[in-house]
Amino acid sequence: MAAQFRQSAQQKASSKPGKVPCDVCTGTVLKAQKSCLVCLVSYCEAHLEPHLTMSGLKRHQLIAPMENLESRMCEKHDKLLELFCKNDQMCVCMLCLIEDHKKHDVVPLKEEYKGKKAKLGKTEAEIQQMIQKRRQKIQEIKHSVELSDKNAEREITEGVQVFTALMETVQRNLNKLLDTIKEKQRKTEKQAEGFIEELEQEISELEKSSTEVKQLSGSRDHLHLLQNFTSLNAAPYTKNWTEVRVHPTSYKGTVVRAVSQLEETISEQMKRLYKVELKRVQQYEVDVTLDPDTANPYLILFDDGKQVKYGDAKKNLPDTPERFTKYSIVLSKQSFSSGRFYYEVQVKGKIEWNLGVARGSIDRKGEIALCPQKGLWTICLRNENEYKAGVGPGVRLSLKSGPKKVGVFVDYEEGLVSFYDVDATALIYSFTGCSFTEKLYPYFCPFPNNGGKNSAPLIISPVNQTE
Incomplete structure (x- = not known):
């Protein structure tokens, strides 16, 4: 029973997909252990035994299990393909060598296999090198993007700082301009207020004198009029306002001077920026x-x-x-x-x-x-x-x-x-x-x-x- 169980397990294992089946097995097909290039048949362990024990079969060439053994045979001569023609770059049999490839450069498959395998190894190394170079290029591109991101972030930061400073400078100069204009206007208004106050004071005194003159001129008392005539006959002392003027404040050149100062400030800022830029490009x-x-x-x-x-x-x-x-x-x-x-x-x-x-x-x-x-x-x-x-x-x-x-x-x-x-x-x-x-x-x-x-x-x- 134990032997039957082991055989059943081997049969299940040998019947897995992707394995070369034995061409001799009937019923449950076992996995092939070897393929014979003479018989063009694949054998499981049991059916392979004659090739290992019988003297006639021992001379057969056994290889690892392989499907489609017919593809290893010459279609024209039904002989094993065991030679390679370098002139035509194709596998041939012994009869092909005699008939069609007599004067060609023909070598055993094993010899050509080694050469081709070496070339494939070289090709594989070249492909791996190409892959490595492209991976390095990817890293280089990623690094460039990272540098670009850093540069962009730096430029944004510096740009914000510069333009913020410029806007603050503009605002300061604007405030200074407005303060200058307002101060000039305040001086003009203060001067005008002083003149108006002085004029109103004189008007008040003149109106008082006018009232007294009217009262005296309406008096019927001869003695009273004559006694007060001298003091009221003359108008009270007042300032000569003929040449007094409040000139409208001139703001000519105020804006130009403010803009000129701003231009100098910006020019200094630009010089600093160009200095940084020049240092970078150098x-x-x-x-x-x-x-x-x-x-x-x-x-x-x-x-x-x-x-x-x-x-x-x-x-x-x-x-x-x-x-x-x-x-x-x-x-x-x-x-x-x-x-x-x-x-x-x-x-x-x-x-x-x-x-x-x-x-x-x-x-x-x-x-x-x-x-x-x-x-x-x-x-x-x-x-x-x-x-x-x-x-x-x-x-x-x-x-x-x-x-x-x-x-x-x-x-x-x-x-x-x-x-x-x-x-x-x-x-x-x-x-x-x-x-x-x-x-x-x-x-x-x-x-x-x-x-x-x-x-x-x-x-x-x-x-x-x-x-």
């Missing part, structure tokens, strides 16, 4: 050097690759596609197609210059229009004091003083190009909403010497962090 400093292969033949580049000026003679240089030939322009060796970058250029001593960034496909042989539509985002100085931003016909820039060092900041994804007066910590101009699709190159144009007046070089300067 963190994206990049090392920029000039590319001699792009330089106009009239330009002189210094050995350090950081300075350029206009020369008196044209150099004999090859007219390569990269070189500017019509205008005195040179680009940097470095290009940027993503992220943010910042660099500074000294323009001290020059009366004409042009700076900014250019896309790689800019025309280097013909006319160049200083505008974003033609691939240029620049500002320039012309005729000593005419500052312009390269927007179509040019936008005049009103600067309190000419910059001696210009900072250039680009945010590729944001579509932003900003120019700063480094010494004054002030924003000169910003191109916003730009759409960049190519590599961007820092752009330099020192302009001709103009009789020596413009001979100073443009100098790419190291960034000194704004305090």
Whole structure:
């Protein structure tokens, strides 16, 4: 009974779905233990015994249980597929080797299996590496979002503080303006009240005198009239009001002065903000050097690759596609197609210059229009004091003083190009909403010497962090 129970339990276990069944069992089908590649039959433990004991069957090739053994046989020759043709990349039998693959590179399946398994291992490693890189990219993106959230929170906090301070400043200046106006009005009213009180006092005295004069003039007593005539004949002493005026208070210039003071306060606040902003963008400093292969033949580049000026003679240089030939322009060796970058250029001593960034496909042989539509985002100085931003016909820039060092900041994804007066910590101009699709190159144009007046070089300067 115990033996029957164990056999029944084995039968139930061996009949689970997903297991290879024995092809010989009738009735209750047991799980196969081995499959024979010669017989093309799968055997349970009981039916496998002849292959383990009989000498003729011992030579048969046994493998782990496998379904569809017919698929391991050559459909053409009904022989075991035990070779691999590398030329046709297919499994073949011994007869296929003789008939159809005689001169082909044929190896045993086991040998090809090892090679293919090694390749699969390499592929699996590559896939895992790709998965890992993408997981890292996900973390990078999440980290970027976190940084963006922190930056947004910081900007909101600072923005609220700044605008709250500005609103408080505006309110204080408004209150001060109203107090000034009211104080002037109170002085005028007080002066008028004093004059009115004095006039009313004189009127009271005059009315009293008038009454006495009327009484005396109506008297029939000759002696009484003559005795009092001297004292009542003359009008009482009063002030000469002819030149006395209460002039309406003039408030001319009061509002203008108040707004001017407010403007100074806001200007100081803006200077502080630009100082903070400049300090932030300076963190994206990049090392920029000039590319001699792009330089106009009239330009002189210094050995350090950081300075350029206009020369008196044209150099004999090859007219390569990269070189500017019509205008005195040179680009940097470095290009940027993503992220943010910042660099500074000294323009001290020059009366004409042009700076900014250019896309790689800019025309280097013909006319160049200083505008974003033609691939240029620049500002320039012309005729000593005419500052312009390269927007179509040019936008005049009103600067309190000419910059001696210009900072250039680009945010590729944001579509932003900003120019700063480094010494004054002030924003000169910003191109916003730009759409960049190519590599961007820092752009330099020192302009001709103009009789020596413009001979100073443009100098790419190291960034000194704004305090």
